Amino acid sequence: MKHNKSSEIFNEAKKYIPGGVNSPVRAFRSVGLDPIFIERGEGAKIYDVDGNEYIDYICSWGPLILGHSNEKVLEGIDEVLRRGTSYGVPTEIEVKMAKLIVEAYPSIDMVRMVNSGTEATMSALRVARGYTGRNKILKFEGCYHGHSDSLLVKSGSGTLTFGVPTSPGVPADTVKDTLVSRYNDLDAVKKIFEEQGEEIAAIIVEPVGGNMGVVPGKKAFLQGLRDICDEYGAVLIFDEVITGFRLAYGGAQEVYGVEAHMTCFGKIIGGGLPVGAYGGKKEIMDMVSPVGPVYQAGTLSGNPLAMHMGYNNLRILKDNPQIYEGIEAKAKRLEDGFRKNIHELNISAEVVRFKGMVCVFFAEGEFHSYDDVKNCDTDMYSRYFKGMLERGVLLPPAQFEGMFLSSEHTIEHIEETIKIQYDVLREL
Numbered sequence: 155m156k157h158n159k160s161s162e163i164f165n166e167a168k169k170y171i172p173g174g175v176n177s178p179v180r181a182f183r184s185v186g187l188d189p190i191f192i193e194r195g196e197g198a199k200i201y202d203v204d205g206n207e208y209i210d211y212i213c214s215w216g217p218l219i220l221g222h223s224n225e226k227v228l229e230g231i232d233e234v235l236r237r238g239t240s241y242g243v244p245t246e247i248e249v250k251m252a253k254l255i256v257e258a259y260p261s262i263d264m265v266r267m268v269n270s271g272t273e274a275t276m277s278a279l280r281v282a283r284g285y286t287g288r289n290k291i292l293k294f295e296g297c298y299h300g301h302s303d304s305l306l307v308k309s310g311s312g313t314l315t316f317g318v319p320t321s322p323g324v325p326a327d328t329v330k331d332t333l334v335s336r337y338n339d340l341d342a343v344k345k346i347f348e349e350q351g352e353e354i355a356a357i358i359v360e361p362v363g364g365n366m367g368v369v370p371g372k373k374a375f376l377q378g379l380r381d382i383c384d385e386y387g388a389v390l391i392f393d394e395v396i397t398g399f400r401l402a403y404g405g406a407q408e409v410y411g412v413e414a415h416m417t418c419f420g421k422i423i424g425g426g427l428p429v430g431a432y433g434g435k436k437e438i439m440d441m442v443s444p445v446g447p448v449y450q451a452g453t454l455s456g457n458p459l460a461m462h463m464g465y466n467n468l469r470i471l472k473d474n475p476q477i478y479e480g481i482e483a484k485a486k487r488l489e490d491g492f493r494k495n496i497h498e499l500n501i502s503a504e505v506v507r508f509k510g511m512v513c514v515f516f517a518e519g520e521f522h523s524y525d526d527v528k529n530c531d532t533d534m535y536s537r538y539f540k541g542m543l544e545r546g547v548l549l550p551p552a553q554f555e556g557m558f559l560s561s562e563h564t565i566e567h568i569e570e571t572i573k574i575q576y577d578v579l580r581e582l
């Protein structure tokens with residue numbers, strides 16, 4: 155497989171864009187390769203500028219649950235575009251979109267649109283702090299909530315719960331109120347609340363960890379978080395930027411039967427255009443300006459193009475619940491096929507699947523927290539990624555990311571992927 159044109163564009167890109175990419179994971183650095191540049195996508199496939207074709211398991215990192223350039227999702231977008239791209243005054247589609255989200259999530263009375271998942275979590279935390287009048291927040295190691303300052307933290311050494319910045323440019327003072335705990339470890343959270351519960355505004359959590367591979371939250375853990383928040387008057391924020399409208403139409407909250415006080419969205423609700431949203435109970439959302447005192451705004455928030463694509467996406471998902479069953483069945487087949495390959499070839503790896511989310515960890519054991527996944531063999535993942543890419547399967551270019559499936563992945567794509575994986579694993 156040749157990547158000449160991609161290499162050419164990448165060399166040019168590096169001159170003008172840091173690392174040649176507009177988001178670090180696209181650089182393929184953690185698998186030691188140069189990125190491929192994409193020309194177009196169709197269904198479950200994408201095509202690079204060198205004419206290579208791939209079965210795509212990135213799917214734009216989640217938004218494309220209905221595949222690339224899906225005619226039904228695109229319906230009407232030309233007309234919306236021609237009418238005008240942005241007004242800075244309200245449009246009706248924003249209301250229709252908000253209503254759809256509120257109807258899908260019983261825990262949400264009101265929702266505010268923003269432009270990315272990062273903005274959604276950052277804003278939700280500000281609202282939670284305004285609502286409770288408290289400063290501290292609690293997050294979990296291995297969960298990613300976007301790149302706002304107070305969330306770019308990892309846990310301090312040993313048993314310390316305060317976070318330390320993971321990036322230069324984030325002042326230690328900014329993260330001093332961010333506590334970090336272990337995912338799926340309710341006792342650790344209880345202990346933190348016993349000591350500092352009255353000062354904690356919110357817990358933010360990915361109900362299924364999707365940024366440390368795939369690490370499902372245990373139901374008792376998530377319910378326990380809700381109970382602790384209720385007991386101490388803190389706000390439980392589910393970051394459903396990945397899981398929202400992906401695990402089920404009602405997201406992780408429907409699947410687990412655990413309700414958050416606030417929920418963050420992104421990805422699927424924009425159908426591939428830039429979007430984010432946060433919502434929750436009315437009394438919390440009433441804190442948001444212009445009704446309440448907590449300031450939050452956005453020039454392009456609720457953009458008519460993004461709303462149109464998102465609305466189409468959600469309507470299709472709502473009207474076709476079998477899409478979720480289909481994706482889960484295909485994910486299950488991938489899981490079984492991958493597991494069989496790994497077993498037959500005696501590879502040190504495990505497959506984790508939750509609903510339609512799948513990940514191959516190059517390590518053995520069980521995966522319940524970041525501690526469990528961090529020692530995976532990332533060199534092996536790199537070789538695996540490269541082998542799959544060369545044979546026409548585009549996986550996430552990092553061990554600690556899950557695979558994304560769409561309604562457009564057929565059982566033939568899945569069987570082909572399993573077969574290719576066998577050949578690649580055999581040569582590792």
Ligand SMILES: Cc1ncc(COP(=O)(O)O)c(C=O)c1O
Nearest residue numbers: 270271272298299300395396420
């Ligand atoms: C769970 C989660 N939250 C928040 C974000 C940030 O979203 P965005 O990249 O749109 O800012 C991401 C991005 O991958 C995510 O996976």
